[in-house]
Amino acid sequence: MSAGYGGAAALPVAPSSSVAAALKSARAALAEQKYFDGVQLVNSALESEEELLAGLPVNADVEKLEILRSPEAYLQRVLPQLPQAKRGELAQLYRVRAELLVGLGASKRAAVDLSAALLLQPEDASLLKQKQQVDASVAGGAAAAGGAAASAKTPVSIITGFLGSGKTTLLNHILEKQHGKRIAIIENEFGEVGIDDALLNTKSSVTEENIIEMNNGCICCTVRGDLIAGLKKLHKQTTGKGKPLDGIIIETTGLADPAPVAQTFFADEFVQANMVLDGILTVVDAKHIMLNLREEKPEGAVNEAVEQIAFADRILLNKTDLVTPQEVAEVEAEIRSINTTAQIRRTTNSEVDMDFLLGIQAFSLDKILQQVNSGFLEEEEAHGHGHGGHEEDHGHAHGGHGDDCSGCDDPAHGGHGSHEGHGGHEAHGHAEACDKAACDHPAHSEPNKGRRKHVHDYRVTSVGIIRDQEVQQDKLDSFISWLIQKKGPDLYRSKGVLAVKGVKEKFIFHAVHMQFSGKPQDLWNEGEKRCCKMVFIGKNLDRAELNEKFDECLVK
């Protein structure tokens, strides 16, 4: 068949006009330095080509998007059947994509595209020269995105890590130790009720106007909206007023996939022009991470713990006080099997020197494209949370009630931050399954497959409780022991700030599965309403039961 099929006339080819149009638009994007947009244009054109060429016998059983992700392998197969005109078009597409990638700072990946172009046009001397130049810049250690211009941009660090791993603890250390530096914070919390603002170190040099809370959805699903708006706002009120920031720190939710957050720094024009991703800092809970990594996820759902480690530039292997040296070594080996290059530090209470964390210029687009996520520069089509049966409905306006939602058993309402008036944001969530990773062991599955959509585990929801009353200490103790013993295995995280009768400080409560701590902390401010706020995050939560049990603690 293939011999007979090899004639150029039999080959389905895209009309050259559509490739020409894509090339024109991509070159315009290149001239305007809209590199990410340009990459998307070329990607779409290449995808169309792949679809048209899919009928070739050599393409049987080939993974979709190979034309984008592994161009040389793809071309080696189809080359003998490509007519000369088609070779020229594809070469131009790869060449312009390479130029766009250089603009994004991904020179190694650009070299791959230029090699592909050379496979198609081996006699093109200017192409060869261009490839040699890119190779030379790679060998010379080309600077990250933007080269020298990057130094004028505000460095941004992303703190990620699974629920309860120690992210807020780390942020507090940074805030304590960064006196004199102008740092802004973007705080994103998973759950119906925000608690972290109360846990942030108020004695730090960060002024309130430079703390932005994003509690109305998981940051990885609202990057195109809230995160960019937050970054713009920070820029306007600092650099825009002649008071530039020394850095921005984004604390993601414990259930965030860091990929779309990182992608923002390449996809948005304003962000790309003014900010540079300094590094992804991942905090790992040495006691619970193995559970998280090995957890069986529903078909298509992302394992966030794996992604968080895979994308890390620095890893704090935290809570080492809770495990044996042997267990720490096992966890470290597991981390290494997911991420071969990130520097790892063993910590307790997220204590680490600042040089390890900030100003590290560690994020490399090339590293992400090569090692972790070959689809990183492919824009997500849609993503969201699998809200068991309510998949089309994540963008709903579920008007901001801070109180419990007892009696409401709509699983969509229990999900990612859907209780804060979500209607103003892009509707972002139908839960189409992403491509299944090659290996079934979640920790070892390549965390890059199906970059185009990510879906969270629909079983994981949050329940928030706010009461304008005090609780009774003995009843609270019974509630906590019931919670830990009966719900602990499914309860990833619970936290709260509580007014306990007779106690003048706020009672701060933290639990990660069965690991619990609670203590009186800061005093209630004068005039501050003594109230109770709690949030529970876990699998298969029973909202009515949690409300009922908690209400038994209230001072009647």
Ligand SMILES: Nc1nc2c(ncn2[C@@H]2O[C@H](COP(=O)(O)OP(=O)(O)OP(=O)(O)O)[C@@H](O)[C@H]2O)c(=O)[nH]1
């Ligand atoms: N034993 C022990 N506890 C720790 C350590 N680091 C943090 N913790 C505690 O773990 C709990 C969770 O810490 P956080 O810093 O709030 O964790 P987080 O990652 O911000 O949590 P989420 O934002 O809810 O995902 C708190 O009670 C911390 O005091 C550690 O190294 N050892």
